[in-house]
Ligand SMILES: Cc1cc2nc3c(=O)[nH]c(=O)nc-3n(C[C@H](O)[C@H](O)[C@H](O)COP(=O)(O)OP(=O)(O)OC[C@H]3O[C@@H](n4cnc5c(N)ncnc54)[C@H](O)[C@@H]3O)c2cc1C
């Protein structure tokens with residue numbers, strides 16, 4: 001089995017979000033970039049397939065040279081090879097078209113992407129990718145088992161879980177649940193050393209249209225002061241929620 | 249030319265988000281000077297959509313569509329969009345709609361923008377406001393493609409009445425057996441209870457509850473309020489609560505009208521996922537807990553004393569206001 005894990009390079013979850021250049025750009029100043037958490041679960045699941053089922057695991061990212069530190073990390077965790085498509089990820093459709101090209105050329109059976117990137121929260125790359133490639137697709141995937149070409153998967157639905165049967169070739173939008181939190185891997189020294197010798201292939205993007213563009217950003221309005229209610233006067237809270245906030 | 253809204257239903261009954269996307273669709277149609285067509289799949293009483301400004305309903309009834317299938321449903325929406333020469337397609341932010349949105353975007357070569365929180369700011373160029381960076385910011389996004397897909401963030405636009413009389417038309421899309429590459433084997437879902445995705449009120453608790461054995465009062469509080477229950481990430485990592493209840497930046501987003509956080513410190517990743525909720529109440533025994541800075545109302549106190557009292561007082565309130 002040949003697996004491609006798609007990795008987006010995102011600000012660490014503790015990052016403060018600021019905008020620059022007249023609020024037209026995300027301010028990367030002082031921001032630490034990491035593997036998108038949803039992709040980290042997928043990558044760890046891919047490592048399981050590598051170790052237990054002899055899968056070959058490649059990772060791909062659409063991004064500039066600054067994203068290489070993040071993909072090196074994926075190599076240190078255990079991916080065999082990395083591909084960087086040398087372009088800024090302008091919009092989800094554009095990114096999916098680039099990745100589709102990589103998948104077509106590489107003959108992958110399974111593409112593991114994340115449910116969404118935690119930065120722009122597009123949540124569209126895996127679905128577009130699957131459709132461009134005419135592959136099966138499971139989103140919000142929380143469990144994935146593969147025997148031969150047969151796939152058993154679970155996906156999170158609103159208020160529950162759905163069990164799905166499908167087959168390779170497949171694209172998933174993965175998330176927490178694919179592996180346990182405690183099984184997530186951090187690169188060790190040996191992994192980091194080995195990663196240096198692994199191939200990181202840079203390919204140029206194909207021409208693709210840009211369907212959406214973020215023109216301007218803004219931060220949420222600052223929150224007003226909290227109204228504190230005395231623990232001895234709970235009725236006051238109920239009155240406030242009923243009369244002032246009008247939510248009960 | 250028209251605006252298409254995909255109105256979701258369950259067991260024949262429209263979901264609340266169906267009325268919200270219909271309301272949003274009405275607004276967009278007004279801006280564009282056109283009409284709203286709703287697509288319904290196996291829903292009953294489809295004429296009800298007229299109340300929210302839907303001019304026409306394409307009503308699909310087909311046993312093959314009994315269970316949700318993203319690709320097949322996306323194909324039905326695409327066919328409806330082509331039939332109506334739709335320029336804009338409006339979806340909700342449910343798990344199902346998010347599942348099919350990418351497929352639909354690829355089928356129609358459309359520009360798709362999810363998590364949209366308001367009516368379009370302009371229609372030429374077509375600009376919408378959406379959340380980004382897990383609610384730590386907003387983006388004003390321009391859609392350049394001819395076909396535009398908008399995912400409306402739950403509870404952001406609201407359900408707005410605009411009664412018109414909806415013309416109902418039976419619609420029989422082509423259903424291709426080859427599109428059933430993924431099959432639903434089993435659906436395990438809580439019934440008769442609000443879910444985090446569509447609840448007006450969410451009661452959420454964190455590590456301050458000390459252990460899973462103490463969740464009885466959280467569930468009781470949720471019951472009294474008709475609320476869904478949720479939790480912080482460590483609580484689900486510890487196995488105290490199911491993964492599906494974990495809310496926050498790496499869990500489910502919450503956009504309820506009321507969010508009650510009990511024994512949750514208010515870490516940045518938690519706040520990011522719940523900040524779209526309109527009113528936030530925090531109950532925490534540490535006055536320095538960061539969550540108080542993000543809350544509308546707060547009680548500094550021990551959850552084990554405050555919550556039981558709150559339940560009692562709410563029961564009385566509910567009895568009086570029933
Ligand atoms: C990559 C990453 C992603 C993450 N994503 C998420 C996410 O999506 N969602 C999320 O929730 N977290 C997330 N986290 C974890 C987050 O950083 C916090 O660790 C977590 O939110 C803390 O959970 P908590 O508030 O329940 O627990 P704690 O931080 O332990 O807080 C417990 C709170 O309970 C209060 N308390 C204790 N006893 C009582 C009592 N008797 N009565 C009332 N109050 C009491 C305490 O004062 C304290 O404020 C993420 C972390 C990382 C690194």
Ligand SMILES: Nc1ncnc2c1ncn2[C@@H]1O[C@H](COP(=O)(O)O)[C@@H](O)[C@H]1O
Pocket residue numbers: 005006007008009036038039060061062063089092095112113114115116117118120121122123124125126
């Ligand atoms: N620039 C990118 N390079 C590679 N994969 C990406 C990129 N952006 C998004 N993806 C993949 O698509 C998933 C969903 O991203 P998005 O649609 O941007 O929310 C991510 O979890 C990644 O797996």
